[in-house]
Amino acid sequence: MKLIVLTIGVVGLFAVSLFSFSYYSLASTVIASDHDQEGKSSQVDQTLQDQKQSTQEPDELIEEPDQEQEPSDQEEEIIEEEEEETVQIADPLYIWNKGMYYFNDKFYFWLLKPVTQGYSAVFPEGVRLSISNFYQNITTPIRFVNNLLQLKMKSAGNELLRLVLNTTFGVAGLGDFAKDKMDIKRHDEDLGQTFGHYGIGHGFYIVWPILGPSSLRDTVGYVGDLFLHPVSYITPIETAVGIDAHDKVNETSFHIGDYEDIIKAAVDPYISIRDAYVQHRKKKVEE
């Protein structure tokens, strides 16, 4: 029962976020896939926790003789150090997420990738780069406000300056004058990161169709950021969706092959992408 209610809620949220197909910086890793093996329970993290504890206990109780060349203390230290740094995310929607992950994999290989390849064949890299700059420029409000919310005044100021410089000297944002000529770089901040900055955790992991990996926190942030996204205010909705689809394809054109590499490297691609998402977002929040 609970699951049904949750699923309905999640579908509702999805309907809201479908207004815009915007991208993440992990553009190509965003789409999830499976090629090797099947995952296990929906309570992956629960099992992980249990396992962690069960392996920890005997170590503490019995001081077994060390089998390796390295001294035991050092070994323990390394393991502790590494274990401390391991980041986890709850995955109660595992079944939904895995389904979406299959969907996104097919979406990428059957639709997004061929469309993007055709698109790239028509538009040379320079043009696509300009288009990418243009889309980055119009989303300045999102970065500006979130830098402000995190009290990063200098970064907020830089975003404003970038908007002015790139809109004028960069010719309507098609060029990145501020970065190329004045070394003023973009400061990626979104509402999800702002929440994280103030200590709010992910909640749990969610994979959205097309949009890809997210979490409860980052999804709320994403929807919030849409209010600052100029494209959200374009009517009719079909036009807005069309623009966002173009944005997504254009962005993907720089990342063809990345997703394939990730699957190729992974022993369990679903877990690999989930972990990469959490680690990447953690870094973004810390920056």
Added chain:
Amino acid sequence: MLLETSARTKKVKMRVENKSKGASMKKVLIGFHLIIFFILPLSLYAGVPQNTVEGHVNNVLNVLRDPAMKGDKAKKAKKEKVRAISEKMFDFNELSRRTLAMNWKNLNPDQQKEFIDLYKDILEDAYMDRIMSYSDEKVVFSKEIMLSDDTAEVQSNIITKKAEIPIYYRVILKDGNWRVYDVIIEGVSLIKNYRTQFRDILANKSPEELLKVLRKKVGKA
């Protein structure tokens, strides 16, 4: 930063020792000289991790850029050269142990040995093509941070037309050599990413079954 704190703890330790022994001013002076003596070699080391990693990376780039090596035949030779450099650059033993972390002890010595070999194959399969597809992007090394007395993080950026991709190398000092045990790309640590995957497998399966999965992955089943 870390250097400073370790120096500070040393100072504090020194002071405490001296006090407890009821040391004279002379002893304190000797203590300070010792501190300087200990700190100097440390500060001389700073820079060595970065130089080591940078050297290896430049060697790889030189192989890739070599104009004399083109075509399919040369590609194989190139791969061999890159492989040889990576053997020197990485500490696969350390990398494997840290990847499995808590689970490392659950493998017997034979399994550990096989694990290291299979893991190395997986990484090679995964990254060799990527390295070979390199097309003159600029690699810039920015700085190094000492994480402890014998570990450091060397930070670099790959600059493409589209963006800058931060790549950090974690290195460890063993037998006078700094070798890489982790690579962190855009905040995603290689060993942590694999740790999560292996842990998930080992949650319900034996180490032998994990090895079976890995053998299948590299086509050695």
